[in-house]
Amino acid sequence: MRANCWIAPNNLAVKNVPDPQILNPRDAIVRITSTAICGSDLHLLHGYIPAMKKGDVLGHEFMGEVVELGPGVRDGLSVGDRVVVAFPIACGNCASCEDGLFSICENSNPNAAIAEKVMGHSPAGIFGYSHLLGGYAGGQAQYARVPYADVGTIKIEDDLADEQVLFLSDVLPTGYMAAEMCDIKRGDTIAIWGAGPVGQFAAASALMLGAERVIVIDRFPYRLRVARENTGVETINYEQTDVLDALREMTAGRGPDACIDAVGMEGHHASAALHAYDKAKQVTKTEPDRPHALREAVLSCRNGGTVSVIGAYGGFIDKFPMGSFMNRSLTMRSGQAHVQRYMRPLLERIRKGEIDPSFIITHTMRLEDAPHGFDIFKNKQDECLKVVLKP
Template structure:
């Protein structure tokens, strides 16, 4: 089959690779109909997560058709149309029973790397390096889905593939931020980043009763999407003082909940951004945390800051003093998609959640390297590059 592979730092290529097969009784094999780029993939391509091997198949956000089922699969049949959670979770370990699905004890068959980095290993993720299990990714014509009864969800009739695609990762990641960030009715919520995850975090904040939702970015087309499709207020950090604006619209206090949806390669302005950029390029730190720093400083006293953007290991100049002295709650997580995907699909079926607008550029899988270059460079207003593996 054909698949988009990581072949080196800043290099990808569409290659012919072996077809996936059933390895465990709980697997299914899926014919991938749509799969999309994600901002966290750029960390892999850029070499910031150094656990990729040449030839690894990328991609973790996808929808498709079941073509083969393992003998222990009970919820799926050949021909079913399903969307798959990007994180691999067994559904029965202690963490899964607590609905902390991305922390599954069994989803990552190669836990040693992350145990050394973080003390304990999280679950596995499709196409996201050998640190996260070495699972082959979704930028391929076919993909093996482990623990399919827990990670694959039937797409409701009336929900098209392009809409359902973003129930795989972008939407449940946003839901994770709003839920675990404990957005409450009447809250003012600020979201850093107007990509797919940031927009979905803003949408999720509305569902939890937020009074005002503000999305912060620098790219006009993404800010327009956040306004038109999510109903958020927007701020361009290159044109205004974000801290002052947020205090102004929150009665002088600052937002109740600040959600950082950018991660380790955040763009920014000023000396702190340049400092982070130099240290990251020299590999003296793994992150550019300027958006997270801004969120911590902007949040009201006693508020909550939630990190949705992917971070790898170490960040310099982290404002722990502000966290402690302002009484902030600082949380983070990879998304617990199995907890939220059923609700998200229901909202899609009811027409109350829009996602297909994120797919600004749709192309064959063979154009995958071009799509990622457009996505990385934000060419032609690219928010997400979506690939059709079967043409």
């Protein structure tokens, strides 16, 4: 089959690779009909996630048709079913899964010992996201093996288009969880750093959960425009406005009730000096993350507020404002999205017309064009917000 493969940092190629096989009784083989490029895939492209190997198949946002099932798959999944696949691989049986914490499944990362050395404890395995997180082949391919398929898929039993449901795999539940972690009350003001797909869905979700005002912060006018046009939020361009000053003015000096970091480890900053500091440390591998958005979210949040961190981080950070965080009674909540927890409720919201996730799609391409899709997504060319690939 054909698949988009990581060759080396900033080097991808669509190649012939072996077809996936059933390896365990609860596996399924899915013929992929739609897959997407995620912002966190850029961390792999840039070489900031360890334990990548030449030829690894990328991609963790995908859906398609079940073409083969292992004998142990339960819950009525059948060959021919149309399914969306959750990006965290979860067994459904461990203590974490039973608590709904699917992205920290205790059984799905066969390389847990490697992750423990980096993180202290291992999270779940993730499709197409390095051997640190299991070495599973990803979904930017014609076919994929889906372990624990009875836990990691949701059937789509109606005529909703792929583009309406594909993002149940990752970015829609991720944005929703970011907003949910804010414990939003009626009348709250929520600030969101990042107007990429996760930030867009965090904004839409915050409004669905009852926020009175949502303020989205980014530096690309087209991304801010998409947020305004599709969710009606207020926006700040941080290259034109001092964010802390603007947020104080917009909230009568109090600060937002909760702040969402939807940026993560490759943040940019209007301050050239601070950006150069973090960039230099990241390039020399003395600091794996550029936490500009996180620092600013902490400093901006009102006293006693919540900082929700959904942007992906990989290691240690410098210059974290711990004094501000501790002395002002802030709460931080974070995590990779527990996608399986949210798939069905969000599918129902899509069916009811409460949200149409397809508004983030700007480009649809063939799988063969995946490297080009990564290039325009990485460089924000042609107003690229989200690329969907069609195998």
